[in-house]
Amino acid sequence: MVRDSIVLSRAVAVALICVVLPLSSYIDGSSALSWSMYSHASSYRVRITARDADGSFREIAPTRVAESCSEGTATALAGADHFRGGGSVGSLRANLDGLAEVVCTTDAAAVSVDVVLDERPSNPSLPLRTTSAHRDCR
Amino acid sequence: MTPERTLSSIRVGLGVLFLVRTTIGARLVGLASPNWLYGWPSGGWHPSVFGIALPSTVMCALCVLRTLGAVAFVIGYRVRLGGLVAGLCGLAVLTQDPLAFFNTMYLLHVGVVMIALSIPDALSPPRFLVMSVYAWAGIAKLNSDWLSGRVLFELAADGTIRRGGSLVGTTTAVVAAITVVVIELSLPLLLLLRRSRPIGLVAAVAFHVALEAFVRPDLFGWAMLSLLVAFVGEQKPRMLSR
Numbered sequence: 001m002v003r004d005s006i007v008l009s010r011a012v013a014v015a016l017i018c019v020v021l022p023l024s025s026y027i028d029g030s031s032a033l034s035w036s037m038y039s040h041a042s043s044y045r046v047r048i049t050a051r052d053a054d055g056s057f058r059e060i061a062p063t064r065v066a067e068s069c070s071e072g073t074a075t076a077l078a079g080a081d082h083f084r085g086g087g088s089v090g091s092l093r094a095n096l097d098g099l100a101e102v103v104c105t106t107d108a109a110a111v112s113v114d115v116v117l118d119e120r121p122s123n124p125s126l127p128l129r130t131t132s133a134h135r136d137c138r
Numbered sequence: 139m140t141p142e143r144t145l146s147s148i149r150v151g152l153g154v155l156f157l158v159r160t161t162i163g164a165r166l167v168g169l170a171s172p173n174w175l176y177g178w179p180s181g182g183w184h185p186s187v188f189g190i191a192l193p194s195t196v197m198c199a200l201c202v203l204r205t206l207g208a209v210a211f212v213i214g215y216r217v218r219l220g221g222l223v224a225g226l227c228g229l230a231v232l233t234q235d236p237l238a239f240f241n242t243m244y245l246l247h248v249g250v251v252m253i254a255l256s257i258p259d260a261l262s263p264p265r266f267l268v269m270s271v272y273a274w275a276g277i278a279k280l281n282s283d284w285l286s287g288r289v290l291f292e293l294a295a296d297g298t299i300r301r302g303g304s305l306v307g308t309t310t311a312v313v314a315a316i317t318v319v320v321i322e323l324s325l326p327l328l329l330l331l332r333r334s335r336p337i338g339l340v341a342a343v344a345f346h347v348a349l350e351a352f353v354r355p356d357l358f359g360w361a362m363l364s365l366l367v368a369f370v371g372e373q374k375p376r377m378l379s380r
Contacts, residue, residue, distance in 0.1 A: 102183045
């Protein structure tokens with residue numbers, strides 16, 4: 001009985017790790033779990049704009065915001081005011097609102113914050129993929 | 139090499155790499171390691187997979203359990219339990235900062251899980267893992283960016299590829315790109331068939347030695363070399379046997 005469960009768990013693990021997860025990751029476009037290292041040379045940049053109480057706008061460097069982020073996220077944000085290479089930023093794309101909230105909490109003068117993520121495919125003939133988030137700070 | 143010794147060799151090799159990469163030991167091999175244990179909560183903001191952010195205390199517990207599991211796995215004490223605890227706790231930690239995700243870390247974790255589920259008479263889990271890594275890596279490169287040599291050219295330009303000056307010529311980059319795809323797509327078949335396995339092993343080792351010389355992709359090559367030991371020696375021809 002115990003051996004049967006071990007054989008079954010082994011088969012499930014092999015199917016999951018070798019086929020199901022890479023295939024689903026490949027299909028959803030993130031390719032994070034499909035061993036796609038070095039297969040593309042896409043790049044991204046992050047633009048952060050804060051609006052102050054007097055209505056003026058300020059650009060905020062992602063590197064500055066990185067100081068309030070975890071190690072991995074800080075690494076992804078460092079230097080991202082210009083296009084830079086790196087791994088999949090799908091999780092950042094899905095959480096831009098959270099990043100805008102971080103800017104709100106660390107920048108006392110900001111009334112609202114806009115965060116824009118531009119993803120540039122390695123093929124220059126393809127268009128930029130732009131995702132944005134807006135957050136009111138007060 | 140006996141099947142028992144083969145499995146032990148992979149376990150110790152991969153386990154040591156796992157411990158080095160997930161602890162401050164990474165600094166010993168010149169890799170960045172901000173904390174004593176990888177993934178130890180630093181308090182900063184980060185996105186998380188599925189939006190599930192684990193509390194700091196849970197993260198700390200996972201990091202400690204992962205390390206204890208890995209130590210047990212390496213020294214051979216309750217190998218299956220230790221490997222599963224190390225691999226699964228570690229994967230849970232990785233979900234907490236997906237922007238820090240990189241393939242070496244993922245390979246080490248799923249590799250430890252695969253070895254924990256293996257027995258000497260059936261080394262199919264690590265074998266399937268190795269073959270799937272090559273196959274998926276080859277499939278991912280079947281795109282115009284890679285096949286045109288553009289990716290290699292850009293990797294050489296930004297310094298990712300060391301001594302990449304020879305890739306400046308477009309023809310060289312195209313030939314190199316196509317060669318890599320052919321190798322990655324051929325290796326699973328060469329390793330699968332018993333008759334061609336020795337050729338596959340030699341080709342795979344040469345491939346990783348070349349990658350180390352030109353790219354040095356963290357500990358990825360070392361992890362793959364550890365797993366390739368599963369193809370050394372003869373095992374019973376049962377795919378997922380007991």
